Amino acid sequence: MDDEFPRRWAADIAALAAELQLGFEARFGYPPDEHRVAPPAAPEDLARLADLLYGLRLPGDLLEFYRATGGVSLPDVGNAYFISGPRDVCAARDELATVDWAGERLDVVVFASDGGGTRYALPAPTGTPVLRLPPGAITPDRVYTxxxxxxxxxxxxxxxxxxxxxxxxxxxxxxxxxxxxxxxx
Structure with missing residues (x-):
């Protein structure tokens, strides 16, 4: 991902969210919730996330993304789309650290979700592909994971x-x- 992509993306999403607000209630029959593209993440949050990502040997794309925006909340778009801020990503790492996928046990970083309980995660160490984790129970595996x-x-x-x-x-x-x-x- 090139360095400018996250900034362009955040600006596009902010413009789309503003456009959605116009006439929303007349179109959908209820008032819109707050749609938010957060400002770039705070340096201390970036540092904590960098420690997590580098510890997992994940590529820095997620870190680059958070240098452009500290998260996104689009509660009225589709079934709702959310990209967690870096603090929440680090906290979620404590909750959900591994998945069993395609016969492998993968360390993951959950960074996004939708309004139906689906979560999206980046597997370590490649950061690819973005995994769709359907709604399901989280069961303890190890301390903090x-x-x-x-x-x-x-x-x-x-x-x-x-x-x-x-x-x-x-x-x-x-x-x-x-x-x-x-x-x-």
Missing amino acids: GRHIGRPGAYGPAAADLAEFLARMRDATARFVATGEVTDL
């Missing part, structure tokens, strides 16, 4: 990498703003 137990076969890649995931989210948001059609990530 857990295993995600979802329906067998319900896991899957959501995107080849973080840049593709963000592009898909932007496109799904644009489609919803234009047509009201919901697109799954």
Whole structure:
């Protein structure tokens, strides 16, 4: 992911969120919730996240993303789309640290979710693909970690990498703003 992509993406999402607010209640029959593209993450939050990512040997794409925005909340877009801020990403790492996927045990960093309980994670050490973790119980595995137990076969890649995931989210948001059609990530 090039350095400018996260900044362009955040500006695009902010513009789409502002466009969605215009006439929202007349179009959908209820008032809009707050749509938010947070300012860039604070240096101390970036440092904590960097420690986590470097400890897992994950590529720095997520860190670059948080240098452009500290998170995104789009509660009225589709089924809702959320990208957690770096503090929440680090906290979620304590809750959900490994998944059983495609016959492997993977360390993951959960960074996004939708309004239906699906979470999106980057596996270590590659950061690819972005994994879709369906709603499921979290069971203790080790101290400060857990295993995600979802329906067998319900896991899957959501995107080849973080840049593709963000592009898909932007496109799904644009489609919803234009047509009201919901697109799954």
